[in-house]
Amino acid sequence: MSEDAFQDSYPDELSHCYGCGRLNRDGLQLKSYWDGEETVARFRPRPNHTAIPGYVYGGLLASLIDCHGTGSASAAAGRAKPEEAPIRFVTASLHVDYLRPTPIDAELEVRGRIKELKAKKVVVSATVSAGGEVCARGEVVAVRMPSSMLSD
């Protein structure tokens, strides 16, 4: 597993995301890494991330897949063209299949796989597992962030 999280390569102005920004103090601060050809992130849900007591609410799993997906897209684009500055991707679409209830008292492992890699679009498939069992499966279509989203 590589040492630097993808999200830690984002410049400060792009590091405020609730899901993965290192500068969002209230947020989830998801950190994603390469693990061979796959990408991986680990996350421990907070007690208030409840759906039905004992299980994680679906919106959290969607958030983890979303941010791990855009982070993986950025990393894959960077690996393909290491001479370029890191590119921030945003989500065009997100799909999540909830396969079984996800326990709230376990560390979750999010795994991503680059399914398609183009200059402006990366498709990442992902799983979320707890205790080695896949609880949710998803796909993120990530697109290069339009420059119009930057305020300056």
Added chain:
Amino acid sequence: MSEDAFQDSYPDELSHCYGCGRLNRDGLQLKSYWDGEETVARFRPRPNHTAIPGYVYGGLLASLIDCHGTGSASAAAGRAKPEEAPIRFVTASLHVDYLRPTPIDAELEVRGRIKELKAKKVVVSATVSAGGEVCARGEVVAVRMPSSMLSD
């Protein structure tokens, strides 16, 4: 618009969801209502719900669509069989298309439409709008909550 929020009809033990549980004090406490044949919820993002500064992160929009979807499913099932106790639905799958950046300083309107209604499965399509403009579009496949998810 009807007066009681769908989520306020959930029994206490099913009211802890981070997205819509009235007993989750840190959560989003989404409230959904009938508006004719559609369902509607309104939500004002918190300042830390950032993606890129100025815009809402995708995981929040996914959470809103998710909880509004399961709430709408429960309400639709209840309207079809008013003699039964309210049924709690959970998400089998969630899809979100992010159509344009969603401003963080606006009240968001989530609208749902019942696309399919069966005894154990309800499909709800949804939009999230800001200032009258649709920013995200989604679909929730909601299924009747399995009794095995209840701890007692």
